[in-house]
Amino acid sequence: MITARISTGIPGLDIMLNGGLIPGRTYLVKGAPGTGKTTLAMHFAMAGISNGESVLYITLEEPGENIKQDFSRMGFDVYNENFTLIDATPTTEHYVLVEDFFESFAKNLNKLTDAIKEQFKTKRYSRVVVDPITMLKFTSSDELEYRKAFLSFIKTMMRLRTTVLITAEGEQADIEEYLVNGVIELELFQKEGRLERALKITKFRGSGFDNVIRPYEITENGMVVYPDKSAL
Template identity: 70%
Template sequence: MDISKISTGIPGLDSMLQGGLIPGRVYLVKGAPGTGKTTLAMHFAMAGVANGENVLYVTLEEPAENLKVDMTRMGFNLRDPRFTLIDATPTAERYVLISDFFEEFAANIEKMADAIKRQFQERRYTRIVIDPITMLKMTATKETEYRKAFLSFVKSMIRLKTTVLLTSELERTDIEEYLVNGVIELKVFEVGGRLSRGIRITKLRGSGFDDAIRQYEITDHGMVVYHDRMVSLP
């Protein structure tokens, strides 16, 4: 039986995923700062826009103005009416002006789910990006409470029939990796005195996938994944 899939907006990554992501599920992109998680997430978001979908992007760490400047330089059109950008960063100068977005989206994962549901009352979104989920995990006082809340969040998103891409800067993401439907990992290696970027898929429920570590680059036009090039580790 053929599985309907949606594009990540990165052809080489789609090849690794054997056609893309299964829609209506929750996925995690993990990697250290500077590995390109936000760039990958923006490709995913813009692929939805190009397909005529409504996309919701919640930024919890990088202020929206910075994000707009950086992504516009790469050729992404963040002004498209189908693209909604929510700035929920707690930056000092904005906190006073737009504190409601921070309180609604970034206070904790339960409030994030409720805020997204309210957004759906105004418009239906088929793709959602939360960048990064790490910020919400830091608000949790107890690991057990966070696990319950994260499971509830995943179930809520599946009920909304939307495809969610979460990013995480944590090397170990434990409960997130266990509960999401797929995990994409970005790494930087030193090979022969030079830095080499590698992307691999460690989990993709419901589909086969290429589990090799493939080379990728961050260019002036975004992320390029070379699905036919393996990273040669020392």
């Protein structure tokens, strides 16, 4: 029996995943700043939009208008009516103008989970992006409490039958790695005096996958992964 797959929006990455992601599960994209986590997340979101799906994108770090402007210039359909972008960044403007709205999404992980559930009462989203989950981790002073909240988040997303992609800073994603269904790591390294990028899949439950570290680039049209080349 062949498991149904959905596209990440990046053909080379889909090849590495043996056809794409298994729907209805939660996946983690981790990496240092500048590796392209948000770009990969936006490809995932736009793959849903191009397929006629409704997508919920929650940004907790980069202001929403910046995201729309930057990715619109790259050709992404971020103004599509089926693309809902929630700006939950902790800026001065948000605290002044929409404090309650910000708090409902970004106070902590349990609040985020409840807020997403509320969003689903008005629209059925097949894909959800949280970028980055790291911001919510900083609000929790107790690791066990955060672990319980994250597990509750995953179970809630499963009940909502949505596919979730979360991003996290590389060194801040230890708990999430254990609980998600798949992990994609983005890396930067120097090679012959040049800054290179490499992608690897370290976990993908329910499927085989390409375990070779592959190179990728960030271009004016987004991320390109080279599944037939080795980063080494």
